[in-house]
Amino acid sequence: MDHALFLDSLRAIVGEAGLVCDAEKLSRYTREWRGKFASGAIAAVRPASTAEVSAVVATCTEYGIAITPQGGNTGLVGGSVPIDISGEIVLSLERMNAIEDVDPDGNTMVVQAGCILAQAQQAAEQVDRIFPLSLGAEGSCMIGGNLSTNAGGINVIRYGNMRDLVLGLEVVLADGRVWNGMNRLRKDNTGYDLKHLFIGAEGTLGIITRAVLKTFPRPKDRLTAWLACQTPEHCLDALNMMRNRLGDGIIAGEIIPAIALDQTLKQTPDTKAPLQPLPAWSLLVEVGVFDEAGAVRDTLDFVLQEAISQEVIYDGVVAQNMSQAQDFWKIREAIPSAEIKSGPSIKHDVSVPVHRVAELITRGTTLLQELYPGSRPVPFGHLGDGNLHFNLCAPVDAVGDPEAEAKFLAAWEPINRAFHDLVREMNGSISAEHGIGQLKKDELARTADSVGLDVMRAVKAALDPGNLLNPGKIF
Ligand SMILES: Cc1cc2nc3c(=O)[nH]c(=O)nc-3n(C[C@H](O)[C@H](O)[C@H](O)COP(=O)(O)OP(=O)(O)OC[C@H]3O[C@@H](n4cnc5c(N)ncnc54)[C@H](O)[C@@H]3O)c2cc1C
Structure with missing residues (x-):
C-alpha cells in the first residue's frame, strides 16, 4: 500500500517535527528496551496537543491504519511497540510533556501524558508535596504509560497503584472524539467512573492525553533499614511487626534473596554490601517520618530490638544519612539490570x-x-x-x-x-x-475467567470497533 497520501495528511497535522519516517530514527520507537520485541512501522507520529492527537486518530481511522500509543517505551510486555511489521503507526506522546498546574492546597497536579515520571515527582517536591509513584524506570517512563499500565513500584504498600493516584483523565477515543474527564473531585458518583476503563487498558481503548494526579504531604524525613532474615517468613513477620507499630509510616518493604544481592553487587559499579556476610534474605524497609523524627526513630529501634529478640531478624542497619539510604536503594533498583548482565x-x-x-x-x-x-x-x-x-x-x-x-x-x-x-x-x-501486552496474551486467554474475558472483549468492541488501537495486545 502506498502511504504517501496518509503521511501527507499526518504531516499537515503535526508538521515535519512531529513525523519520523527515517528507518534508523524509527527504530527507537519500534524496539522495546530489552530487544525482546521489535517491529517496523509506517512512521512515528509525535503530536504536540490534544487537538493534534484527535486529528491524527481520526485520520488513522479514515485510512484504517492501526495505532500503537507509546510513552517512555519502558514497558516489559511488548505493549508499546507495533505487532505488525509495517502497517501501523507509533503515536508517541513525548512532545506532550508539560506540567500544567500544581496545587499544593488541593493536593493535585495536572500533567500531560508525555510528562516523565521523575519530572512529575520533582514538580510536586517543589511545593513540599510528593507524587509517590516510584519505580526503576522513573527517569524515562511517562505518566500516560504509567496510567495505561496501572504501574506499581515500591510505594504501593502505602499509596497504592497508579489507579489510586488519579482523579481525572482526558482521553482521545478511537473515532477522534475527546472525552474530558479532567475532574479534581474527591467525591463524584455520577454514573460509571470511566477513567478506570482507560487505566491499565494498555492503549487498547483510547489515547490518554492529560491527567489530574493526586499529591501527598512530603515526609519530613525518611528512615531506611536493611535487615537480615533467615527465611522469607521472617521477612514478612518483620514487616508486619513494623507495620503494627508504625502503621502508614511504612512506605516500602522489599524482599531480596542472597542470589540477587550477590549478582547485583558483582555487576553494579559503586555498590557495596549493606551487611556482611550477605543475608540469606534481606528486607529493605523505608519509613516516612511525618512528625517529630526522634519519636519515629525510637519506635523503629524498639521494634527492631523486639524482632531481634524474637529471632525474626538476625542483623540489620539503619542508614545514617541520605547518601547511605540512596546506596541501599541503588542496589534494589539495579537488580533487574544486574540480572540481565548475569545471563539469560x-x-x-x-x-x-x-x-x-x-x-x-x-x-x-x-x-x-x-x-x-x-x-x-x-x-x-x-x-x-x-x-x-x-x-x-x-x-x-x-x-x-x-x-x-x-x-x-x-x-x-x-x-x-x-x-x-x-x-x-x-x-x-x-x-x-x-500488564499483558504481547508477552502474556496467550496466558491471559488460557487462565482468565471466561466471563471476564467476554466482558473485556465487549468493552473493546464498543470503544474500538475497528480494532485500530493497539491491536494484538491483551487479546
Ligand atoms: C528498569 C525497569 C524497572 C521497572 N520497574 C517497574 C515497577 O517497579 N513497577 C511497574 O509497574 N513497572 C515497572 N517497569 C515497567 C514500566 O516502566 C512501566 O510499565 C511503566 O508504567 C511504562 O511506562 P512507559 O511510559 O514507558 O509506557 P510504554 O512502555 O511506552 O507503554 C506501556 C503501555 O501503555 C500504552 N501507552 C503508553 N502511553 C499511552 C497513552 N498516553 N495512552 C494510551 N496508552 C498508552 C502503550 O501502548 C503500552 O501498551 C519497569 C521497567 C524497567 C525498564
Whole structure:
C-alpha cells in the first residue's frame, strides 16, 4: 500500500517535527528496551496537543491504519511497540510533556501524558508535596504509560497503584472524539467512573492525553533499614511487626534473596554490601517520618530490638544519612539490570495474597528447580504487596554457552505455564504490575475467567470497533 497520501495528511497535522519516517530514527520507537520485541512501522507520529492527537486518530481511522500509543517505551510486555511489521503507526506522546498546574492546597497536579515520571515527582517536591509513584524506570517512563499500565513500584504498600493516584483523565477515543474527564473531585458518583476503563487498558481503548494526579504531604524525613532474615517468613513477620507499630509510616518493604544481592553487587559499579556476610534474605524497609523524627526513630529501634529478640531478624542497619539510604536503594533498583548482565533468565511478575508470599517462594522454588534442574530461582520484589518478580536464571554452566542458553530460553513458555498454574492455584495473578501486552496474551486467554474475558472483549468492541488501537495486545 502506498502511504504517501496518509503521511501527507499526518504531516499537515503535526508538521515535519512531529513525523519520523527515517528507518534508523524509527527504530527507537519500534524496539522495546530489552530487544525482546521489535517491529517496523509506517512512521512515528509525535503530536504536540490534544487537538493534534484527535486529528491524527481520526485520520488513522479514515485510512484504517492501526495505532500503537507509546510513552517512555519502558514497558516489559511488548505493549508499546507495533505487532505488525509495517502497517501501523507509533503515536508517541513525548512532545506532550508539560506540567500544567500544581496545587499544593488541593493536593493535585495536572500533567500531560508525555510528562516523565521523575519530572512529575520533582514538580510536586517543589511545593513540599510528593507524587509517590516510584519505580526503576522513573527517569524515562511517562505518566500516560504509567496510567495505561496501572504501574506499581515500591510505594504501593502505602499509596497504592497508579489507579489510586488519579482523579481525572482526558482521553482521545478511537473515532477522534475527546472525552474530558479532567475532574479534581474527591467525591463524584455520577454514573460509571470511566477513567478506570482507560487505566491499565494498555492503549487498547483510547489515547490518554492529560491527567489530574493526586499529591501527598512530603515526609519530613525518611528512615531506611536493611535487615537480615533467615527465611522469607521472617521477612514478612518483620514487616508486619513494623507495620503494627508504625502503621502508614511504612512506605516500602522489599524482599531480596542472597542470589540477587550477590549478582547485583558483582555487576553494579559503586555498590557495596549493606551487611556482611550477605543475608540469606534481606528486607529493605523505608519509613516516612511525618512528625517529630526522634519519636519515629525510637519506635523503629524498639521494634527492631523486639524482632531481634524474637529471632525474626538476625542483623540489620539503619542508614545514617541520605547518601547511605540512596546506596541501599541503588542496589534494589539495579537488580533487574544486574540480572540481565548475569545471563539469560525467564521472567515472572506475579502476586499472591500477602500472607502466602513465603509459601509461594517455597513451592515456586521447588517447582522451578524440578522443571529445569540446575536453574536458579531469583524471587525478589514488593513483599508488602504480595508481588514478586519470580525470575529464573539459567544454570551457571549454561551461561556463556550459546547452545545451552538457547535451550534454556526455549523452555520459557512451558515454565511460565507451570508456574502460572501454581500462582492461580494460590489465588494469585499472572501479571501483578507489568500488564499483558504481547508477552502474556496467550496466558491471559488460557487462565482468565471466561466471563471476564467476554466482558473485556465487549468493552473493546464498543470503544474500538475497528480494532485500530493497539491491536494484538491483551487479546
Ligand atoms: C528498569 C525497569 C524497572 C521497572 N520497574 C517497574 C515497577 O517497579 N513497577 C511497574 O509497574 N513497572 C515497572 N517497569 C515497567 C514500566 O516502566 C512501566 O510499565 C511503566 O508504567 C511504562 O511506562 P512507559 O511510559 O514507558 O509506557 P510504554 O512502555 O511506552 O507503554 C506501556 C503501555 O501503555 C500504552 N501507552 C503508553 N502511553 C499511552 C497513552 N498516553 N495512552 C494510551 N496508552 C498508552 C502503550 O501502548 C503500552 O501498551 C519497569 C521497567 C524497567 C525498564
